[in-house]
Amino acid sequence: MSEHEAASAIAKRTGVDAHDIAVVLGSGWRPAADVIGECETEIPFAELPGFTTPGAVGHGGTIRSLKIGDKNVLVMLGRTHFYEGKGVDQVVHNVRTAAAAGVRSVLLTNAAGGLREGFQVGQPVLISDHLNLTARSPIVGANFVDLTDLYSKRLRDIAREIDPSLEEGVYAGLVGPHFETPAEIRMLRTLGADLVGMSTVLEAIAARAAGVEVFGLSLVTNLAAGMTGEPLNHEEVLEAGRAAATKMGSLLRELVTRA
Ligand SMILES: O=P(O)(O)O[C@@H]1C[C@H](O)[C@@H](CO)O1
Numbered sequence: 001m002s003e004h005e006a007a008s009a010i011a012k013r014t015g016v017d018a019h020d021i022a023v024v025l026g027s028g029w030r031p032a033a034d035v036i037g038e039c040e041t042e043i044p045f046a047e048l049p050g051f052t053t054p055g056a057v058g059h060g061g062t063i064r065s066l067k068i069g070d071k072n073v074l075v076m077l078g079r080t081h082f083y084e085g086k087g088v089d090q091v092v093h094n095v096r097t098a099a100a101a102g103v104r105s106v107l108l109t110n111a112a113g114g115l116r117e118g119f120q121v122g123q124p125v126l127i128s129d130h131l132n133l134t135a136r137s138p139i140v141g142a143n144f145v146d147l148t149d150l151y152s153k154r155l156r157d158i159a160r161e162i163d164p165s166l167e168e169g170v171y172a173g174l175v176g177p178h179f180e181t182p183a184e185i186r187m188l189r190t191l192g193a194d195l196v197g198m199s200t201v202l203e204a205i206a207a208r209a210a211g212v213e214v215f216g217l218s219l220v221t222n223l224a225a226g227m228t229g230e231p232l233n234h235e236e237v238l239e240a241g242r243a244a245a246t247k248m249g250s251l252l253r254e255l256v257t258r259a
């Protein structure tokens with residue numbers, strides 16, 4: 001199924017011909033959806049061409065259309081991850097659909113492990129750049145897409161106007177679904193990563209290829225493997241997301257308003 005079929009289905013179901021901004025909510029971010037704005041139309045992924053219900057717990061599996069100020073906003077509660085084995089095109093169908101629906105900017109959020117000393121659980125971090133360690137690309141063929149300033153400085157500056165305490169970091173996108181070993185976290189730190197996750201990088205590349213401005217925001221839901229000596233688990237990730245939902249939802253709402 002093409003993204004154009006999904007975009008026309010969204011236009012038909014929402015009555016909105018073109019949306020301006022899309023927000024993708026990662027693990028544990030679902031409670032932030034209600035804070036971002038009042039839902040006008042909600043569509044289960046399963047009812048949209050080419051979408052599948054997310055396999056990861058904590059991913060809502062619906063798309064909401066709402067208005068924030070004069071902007072028509074798509075909020076995607078959940079995503080497909082590459083580790084689900086459905087291929088790269090399935091992972092990036094969300095942002096391709098958003099682009100086909102007319103959005104100019106996509107705000108990608110995720111739950112991530114914190115690698116940098118001083119990062120705390122519950123801390124949001126602006127993604128300044130990424131390391132794509134999936135060994136994959138959503139782009140096929142000799143289309144040499146430029147990725148400089150992939151994570152829009154314009155939107156990062158607006159986010160810092162909203163919350164000057166926001167720090168920036170480099171996000172390492174791995175396949176997962178296993179968490180990293182302590183040795184891999186030491187390697188990633190040597191490679192310059194500040195955050196580690198299992199999403200976002202392929203979506204960001206696909207959005208850039210579609211000419212859509214990209215913003216990325218990680219919520220540090222745990223310190224990366226080996227930093228505390230404690231084991232990692234997904235429930236801890238979801239709990240940190242729930243605890244930060246109101247703050248994260250408010251930040252995203254204000255960012256959409258000013259974007
Ligand atoms: O969609 P995101 O990247 O927030 O999901 C993260 C990565 C894994 O899917 C899961 C691990 O807890 O959370």
Ligand SMILES: Nc1nc2[nH]cnc2c(=O)[nH]1
Nearest residue numbers: 111112113196197198224
């Ligand atoms: N790869 C990875 N993804 C995460 N998502 C939330 N925490 C983590 C983590 O520690 N590692």
